[in-house]
Amino acid sequence: MGLKKNFIYRLFLGVLIASFALTPITAQATQDLEAQSLEAYNKTIESNSWEKWPTGPAVYAQSAIVMEADTGMILYAKDMEQKNYPASITKIMTALLALENCELNEEIEFSYHATHSIEYGSSSIARTEGEILTVEETLYGLMLSSANECANALAEHIAGSNEDFALLMNEKAKELGCVNTHFSNPSGLHDENHYTCAYDMALITKAALENEDFRRISGTDYYTLRATNKNNEELWMQNHHYMIAPYRTNKYLDDTIFSGKTGYTTDALNTLVTCGERNGMDVIVVTMRTRSTGEKGIPLFTDTAALLDYANNFQKLNISENENTFVVGNAYDFSVDSNELNPSASLISIDENSTVILPNNVTFTDAVPSITFEEKEDGNKAYLTYEYAGQTVGKASIALEENTEEEFTFSEIESEEGEQPQGPNFITINLKIIFIVIAVILGILLMIFSIYKLYEKNRAKIRKAMNIQQKRRFLRRKRYRSRRRRRRR
Numbered sequence: 001m002g003l004k005k006n007f008i009y010r011l012f013l014g015v016l017i018a019s020f021a022l023t024p025i026t027a028q029a030t031q032d033l034e035a036q037s038l039e040a041y042n043k044t045i046e047s048n049s050w051e052k053w054p055t056g057p058a059v060y061a062q063s064a065i066v067m068e069a070d071t072g073m074i075l076y077a078k079d080m081e082q083k084n085y086p087a088s089i090t091k092i093m094t095a096l097l098a099l100e101n102c103e104l105n106e107e108i109e110f111s112y113h114a115t116h117s118i119e120y121g122s123s124s125i126a127r128t129e130g131e132i133l134t135v136e137e138t139l140y141g142l143m144l145s146s147a148n149e150c151a152n153a154l155a156e157h158i159a160g161s162n163e164d165f166a167l168l169m170n171e172k173a174k175e176l177g178c179v180n181t182h183f184s185n186p187s188g189l190h191d192e193n194h195y196t197c198a199y200d201m202a203l204i205t206k207a208a209l210e211n212e213d214f215r216r217i218s219g220t221d222y223y224t225l226r227a228t229n230k231n232n233e234e235l236w237m238q239n240h241h242y243m244i245a246p247y248r249t250n251k252y253l254d255d256t257i258f259s260g261k262t263g264y265t266t267d268a269l270n271t272l273v274t275c276g277e278r279n280g281m282d283v284i285v286v287t288m289r290t291r292s293t294g295e296k297g298i299p300l301f302t303d304t305a306a307l308l309d310y311a312n313n314f315q316k317l318n319i320s321e322n323e324n325t326f327v328v329g330n331a332y333d334f335s336v337d338s339n340e341l342n343p344s345a346s347l348i349s350i351d352e353n354s355t356v357i358l359p360n361n362v363t364f365t366d367a368v369p370s371i372t373f374e375e376k377e378d379g380n381k382a383y384l385t386y387e388y389a390g391q392t393v394g395k396a397s398i399a400l401e402e403n404t405e406e407e408f409t410f411s412e413i414e415s416e417e418g419e420q421p422q423g424p425n426f427i428t429i430n431l432k433i434i435f436i437v438i439a440v441i442l443g444i445l446l447m448i449f450s451i452y453k454l455y456e457k458n459r460a461k462i463r464k465a466m467n468i469q470q471k472r473r474f475l476r477r478k479r480y481r482s483r484r485r486r487r488r489r
Contacts, residue, residue: 037291037299047077052389054313054359059303061287065198066307068316069209069275069282071394073357075311080199083180084288087263087271088123088146089201090188093169095139095218096208098154104136104213106157114152117162119189122148125237131230136213140223143261144237151187162186176203190267198286205273205284209259218259219275221245242301243274252301256308258282274304278311281357315360319384319396320350322364349399356386356394367393 040062048055056066056076063084066076074080112129123146127133133141135157141150155165162185169183178200184191196204208214221244225235239245241260242252256276263271270290276283285307290300356367367386372395374381382398 040289040291043079045076045078046080047074050389050391052359052362053391054310056310057306059287059306060290060299061303062289063198064287064303064307065202065285066311067202067206067284067286068311068314068357069206069284070316071355071357072203072206073393074199074391075283075314075357076307077199080202081180081197082288083195083197084271085190085194085265085268086188086196086201086288087190087265087268088188089261089263089271089273089286090183090186090194090196091142091146091151092201092208092218092261092273093172093183093204094151094154094165094186095143095214096204096211097158097165097168097172098135098139098142099208099211099213101158102135102154104134104139106135107132108135108138108153108157110149110153111156114156115149117152118148118187122189123240124149125225125235127153128230131228133225133228136217137225139213139217140220140225140237143218144220144223144239146240146262148187148189151185155186173200173204176200176207178203188263188265188268190265198288201273201286201288202284205259205275205286209275209282209284215259218261219244219257241272241274243276243304252305254305254308270300272300272304274308276308278308279315281311281314281316283308283311313360314357316355316357317364318352319354319356319386319394320352323350323369323384323396350384351397351399354394354396356388358388358393362388371398 037060041058041060043062045056045058047053056078059078061078063080063082064076064078065074065080067074110127110129110131110133115127115129115131118124125141125145125147127141127147127149133153135154138150138154141147142154152162155162159165159168165186166183169186170181173181173183173196178196181196181200182193183196184194188194208218220239222236222238225237227234238247239260240247240262241257242249243254243257244260246253254276256278257274258277259275261273268289270287270292272285272287272290274285276285285304287300287303287307290303292300356364358364358367367388369384369386372383372385374383384396384398385392386394386396
């Protein structure tokens with residue numbers, strides 16, 4: 001018994017000594033974490049240096065962006081082009097490719113590789129080899145539960161392997177304009193060659209939001225997966241995004257959030273994509289490399305909430321409803337029903353759905369328009385591009401009105417060799433209309449000339465008549481004077 005008490009005493013003493021020894025290490029680790037978080041918090045916010053631009057909030061994310069989803073307009077930028085590991089927000093690209101290449105009711109059979117090549121402890125919904133789900137069910141598992149076997153199964157179903165699917169991911173990223181992105185797998189599990197940036201992730205999310213099925217699935221708070229050929233019980237899945245569903249807390253719920261995706265690895269830290277509505281705009285917020293604190297979710301979701309509210313400093317204005325000074329909007333045309341000149345008609349029109357994004361304290365006329373050209377497969381296209389404070393704030397396509405007879409094309413002057421010379425751009429319009437207008441102008445000038453000649457002719461007759469009258473008066477005066485002289489004599 002004495003030996004037992006002695007052993008317990010020594011054990012207790014050892015634990016006590018170890019605890020004292022570990023305390024400085026733990027305290028130092030906490031201090032290092034706080035210092036790193038503060039360093040990220042104090043990083044330069046590039047958009048705050050833009051002239052006449054609303055000042056954005058400081059956030060703990062090392063990299064962040066706020067983008068308006070319709071125009072792609074950047075409202076907030078903090079190291080947005082810095083390459084970072086994305087973790088599971090990668091799955092937005094996986095979902096986008098699945099929706100572009102598959103029907104929702106297509107069946108997917110999970111392979112051994114899909115279910116056994118995921119890291120232990122990583123996100124999963126415990127699917128087994130040979131289990132069959134539809135594409136739609138697999139997408140719910142992918143976006144709500146961030147299930148890595150669902151990412152693998154979709155990749156294999158579309159491309160045959162994760163490696164070949166990664167090629168499709170990189171091809172799509174390039175198509176969307178991503179220049180700081182390279183994907184190696186469909187799930188976001190850590191790989192040194194698997195990276196992106198906040199700006200590129202916003203571009204990918206913007207493209208995904210154009211698909212209504214993506215909006216519906218990614219914005220769902222919970223989903224019940226049916227029993228399958230390998231599982232007899234239903235599976236209840238809840239969205240891991242705290243602002244969409246009360247996954248672990250309802251503290252951050254926001255009913256204006258309609259889409260989003262979380263991500264985390266020890267190398268990537270916290271990553272988050274959130275899409276919400278602010279001041280009539282669909283807004284995309286991406287934060288990357290956010291460190292966790294004692295209270296889970298802080299500052300990850302508070303950062304996003306602050307950035308979403310920052311978007312309230314901006315307004316969306318329709319271009320066609322506000323543009324009335326640009327010269328091409330006041331062109332003359334002939335009415336369809338007559339040969340009369342119609343000054344109220346326009347040869348060209350501006351896309352009715354095009355918008356500009358401007359700070360609340362400025363007006364539409366503060367944005368400066370310019371005409372730009374883009375090469376398309378069906379020919380060059382013309383656009384009105386608007387700038388404010390050095391930033392592109394909107395773009396509207398220019399089209400020919402339907403009441404014109406011939407096709408309206410936009411082009412630049414070309415040399416004989418087909419090369420594009422330096423110089424201004426021109427709008428090529430219907431020559432028939434130009435000739436008609438010239439003919440009308442010449443007709444008016446001819447009429448004016450005829451009236452002038454007639455006036456000159458009549459003027460000569462009047463002068464002749466006046467001369468005759470003056471001569472007669474002179475003769476009468478002369479005779480009168482002659483008679484008076486005679487009388488005096």
